[in-house]
Amino acid sequence: MNSTWGRFLVVLATWSLVCLLVRAVAGPVSALTLFAAGLLFYALMHYRHIAALRRWLQDPKPEAIPPGWGVWDEVFADLYRMLRHQSQSESRLTATLKDFQEASAAMPDGMVILDARDRIEWCNPKAEEHLGLDHARDRGQQITYLVRQPRFSEYLQSQKFSEPLVLRQSRGPDLILSVQLVPYGERQKLVISRDITDLERVETMRRDFIANVSHELRTPLTVLGGFLETITEAKAADGELMRRSVPLMSEQARRMQRLVEDLLTLSRLESSHSPLREEPVNVPDLVRSLYHDACALSGGRHRVTVELESDDWLSGAEEELRSAFTNLISNAVRYTPERGEVVIGWRRSGDDGFFSVRDTGIGIAPHHIHRLTERFYRVDRSRSRETGGTGLGLAIVKHVLSRHKAGLDIRSEPGRGSTFSAVFPAERLLIPRNREVVARSA
Numbered sequence: 121m122n123s124t125w126g127r128f129l130v131v132l133a134t135w136s137l138v139c140l141l142v143r144a145v146a147g148p149v150s151a152l153t154l155f156a157a158g159l160l161f162y163a164l165m166h167y168r169h170i171a172a173l174r175r176w177l178q179d180p181k182p183e184a185i186p187p188g189w190g191v192w193d194e195v196f197a198d199l200y201r202m203l204r205h206q207s208q209s210e211s212r213l214t215a216t217l218k219d220f221q222e223a224s225a226a227m228p229d230g231m232v233i234l235d236a237r238d239r240i241e242w243c244n245p246k247a248e249e250h251l252g253l254d255h256a257r258d259r260g261q262q263i264t265y266l267v268r269q270p271r272f273s274e275y276l277q278s279q280k281f282s283e284p285l286v287l288r289q290s291r292g293p294d295l296i297l298s299v300q301l302v303p304y305g306e307r308q309k310l311v312i313s314r315d316i317t318d319l320e321r322v323e324t325m326r327r328d329f330i331a332n333v334s335h336e337l338r339t340p341l342t343v344l345g346g347f348l349e350t351i352t353e354a355k356a357a358d359g360e361l362m363r364r365s366v367p368l369m370s371e372q373a374r375r376m377q378r379l380v381e382d383l384l385t386l387s388r389l390e391s392s393h394s395p396l397r398e399e400p401v402n403v404p405d406l407v408r409s410l411y412h413d414a415c416a417l418s419g420g421r422h423r424v425t426v427e428l429e430s431d432d433w434l435s436g437a438e439e440e441l442r443s444a445f446t447n448l449i450s451n452a453v454r455y456t457p458e459r460g461e462v463v464i465g466w467r468r469s470g471d472d473g474f475f476s477v478r479d480t481g482i483g484i485a486p487h488h489i490h491r492l493t494e495r496f497y498r499v500d501r502s503r504s505r506e507t508g509g510t511g512l513g514l515a516i517v518k519h520v521l522s523r524h525k526a527g528l529d530i531r532s533e534p535g536r537g538s539t540f541s542a543v544f545p546a547e548r549l550l551i552p553r554n555r556e557v558v559a560r561s562a
Contacts, residue, residue: 131162165190182207230313236306238263238276250289250297250313263311272299286316296320337379340372382512385443386495389519396523400550401434401441403475407466410442414449414462421458429467433550436524444520447513448477448540456481456537471546476539483534492530493518517542524548 135158143151172186173195182203188196221244224231230247232240240263243255251267258266264273275285284300296317302310351365411426418424434441452462456479463478484492488499496511514528521528521542532538 166192169195228314230311232263232311232313234263234309234311236308238309240266241308247311247313250295250315275299276301284314337376340376343372344369379512382516385516386512386519389440389516389523396440397437398435399438401436401438402552403434403466403473404428404431404552406438406442406445407464407475410445410449411464413446414453414464417450417453418462422453422456423459423461424453425461425463427463427465427467429465430473431552432468432473433552434473434524434544435548435550440520440523444517444542445475445477447517448475448542451513452477452479452481452538452540455479460537468549471549473544473549474541475544476541478537478539480537483536483538484530484532485534486532489530489532493528 135155139151139155139158142154169186169188169192176184176186180203182200185196185200185203187193224244225246227244227246230244230250232243232247232251232253235241239260240253240255240258242259243251243253247253248255253266264276269287271285272287275281281301281303284298287297287299289295289297294317295315298314298316300312300314302312304310348369351362407426407428411424414424449462449464456462460480461478462480463476465474465476465478467474467476484499491497492499493514495515498511518528524544525548526542526544529541529543530538531541
């Protein structure tokens with residue numbers, strides 16, 4: 121027997137005892153009247169509390185629970201505790217849901233929850249961006265009505281979700297998605313979308329790189345192999361054959377050596393384990409040294425001049441800067457016809473420093489310019505091979521300048537020449553030491 125019934129029986133027994141005492145004093149009629157009045161009071165009290173409970177249930181708020189008497193005080197106290205517990209649980213659930221929504225919004229992957237009939241129950245902002253969905257508008261819609269790609273519909277119906285599906289979306293520029301479905305619960309599904317555009321681009325570059333390296337090595341190896349086979353098959357030493365073949369084999373060997381050296385340079389520049397070595401670089405002296413190298417490379421076939429308009433130095437790696445500047449100069453010499461002009465310059469414009477190489481060569485069409493720094497990209501493959509280029513020079517220049525927080529500006533016009541400028545920000549420029557000494561002494 122619980123405490124509620126126990127207290128009720130105690131009250132009933134006590135009231136009955138009182139009525140028996142009244143009967144002994146005032147008679148049975150008075151005792152019966154008093155007992156009936158007590159029962160009526162007890163019933164009215166319960167009815168009053170029931171009416172208060174019904175009114176409260178129309179707008180149940182913990183702070184508005186009515187006061188009670190007797191067992192009703194305990195009932196209302198239990199209701200108050202239950203509502204407080206429910207309110208705390210709702211607050212925790214609301215906070216958890218908010219945290220989940222914030223976490224899902226911050227995720228780099230898109231997520232869509234589908235019900236048993238492949239209707240959208242929920243999606244995060246990244247899924248809206250990837251698949252063109254709107255959570256408020258598309259909730260309850262069949263996902264195949266909104267993602268209109270036959271391959272996605274087939275993937276959804278196949279029920280074979282062990283491997284992701286690669287989708288090329290027409291919404292964004294060259295957007296490539298990896299879509300994976302994960303079944304869970306009562307025939308529900310979680311659709312996870314991931315942007316793999318950059319990964320696909322890197323993979324394409326890797327395939328192109330391997331193909332280009334193979335293509336570049338094939339010609340010199342074929343030449344070397346052909347001459348060696350001819351020499352081997354010759355019955356006697358042929359002086360004329362040796363005289364013609366050895367220079368050509370040496371030239372092809374040097375070509376492969378330059379290619380390997382450029383590949384190693386690129387690999388070192390791209391490596392995260394090769395930090396930039398900072399040192400003061402005397403750019404005017406470097407430009408004068410490069411001028412002599414350009415004259416030697418030209419062999420008197422061009423007019424090479426220098427325009428030194430600044431004595432500023434640079435903070436950076438001298439070997440890397442020399443390599444980048446040399447590539448720009450050698451390109452200008454190789455692609456400028458005889459009696460053309462090559463001008464090497466170093467100046468300051470505003471806060472930036474400009475190392476430039478200007479030529480009067482064949483020039484470059486505008487649609488080629490944005491691709492010049494790609495590995496092995498050539499405007500004219502046959503002419504580039506004739507001049508001995510590896511197709512990696514401007515890629516090296518781009519990486520060197522990137523490591524120095526600098527940029528490459530290209531201005532060119534077919535038939536009128538080109539200007540390649542390495543633009544260094546102000547924080548890379550240094551006061552020359554001789555000027556610094558003068559300033560200190562003053």
